[in-house]
Amino acid sequence: MTINTLKDVYIDQLQDLYSACEQSKIVTAELKDAASNARLKEALDAGVKGIEDGMETLEKLIKGHDADPEGEHCKGMEGLVNEARAHGLEEDFGDSDAQDAMIITQYHRMAHYAIAGYGCCAAFATQLGLPGDTEALKKCLDASYDGDRTMTQIAENQVNDAAA
Template identity: 45%
Template sequence: MTTLNDLYIEEIQDLWSANEQMSEVVSDMADKASDSKLSDRLKTAKDGIDQHSQMLKSLLQDSDAEVKKEHCKGMEGLVKEARKHALEADMSGAALDVAIIAQYQRLCHYGIAGFGTTKAFAEALGKDDAVSKLDKALDKIYGSDEFMTDLAERSRNLEAMA
């Protein structure tokens, strides 16, 4: 890599890989959640993640870059942690839901960092269409993260203490 555009392309390729890894574990968490609001939101989030993956692929095409993923080791680690601390944990009910929420938010925060960085690169490169698409994706990720915080604070954390 020698240019900002090279960094931009590599970040998109990395994010695409991260999204695909995240999509799978979010689907598994949705299936295991006991709270219907949590399960429904995770299913909606999975659909959004898949849409973001398609958008990232289109950004690569728009940039005349090689349309390929660069395996994201950071997300690989987060997915392993999510499986260990939520999906494979010996918990159920509200306690499991709280663990799922915590792991989902870790995944989201990684996405926020990646999408935010990519948006900043796109802004510096004058890629206005990409900036707009990345900004919309960020809004959805922030919204999902906020929903999870609200759900945890208002119901699941309290029930998990019982």
């Protein structure tokens, strides 16, 4: 696709975000299986559900603009997923609390990518006069922020202290 307009940028970035979610959903489930802290496992499970909800929203928006949700591969998230596996799953951990701290770190990085993507797409939708799209994307953005804050609370109130 040739990108000539802000709408072209918008659709491209929706597709990129869909790919990012698709990739992060898989590794988030893997991180959940590796986590030992019960609250962390619960939050990662909720994260998978939130990512799936975001993907449903993105799919509807993309198809509503006569585009294919699978039209893009997000190389940025591919790198973050590789890092999450290398550092959160494949690293040699002698302590499960230290691994949980690393899992939270890797989740944060992926969540921040999603926050940036949803924020940019919501701004594009607003500029393009697409209030329904804007509202849907802001809901996804808020959910991403909530997941990020939950991980911070788990880190600060449980995991980091246990890992120290």
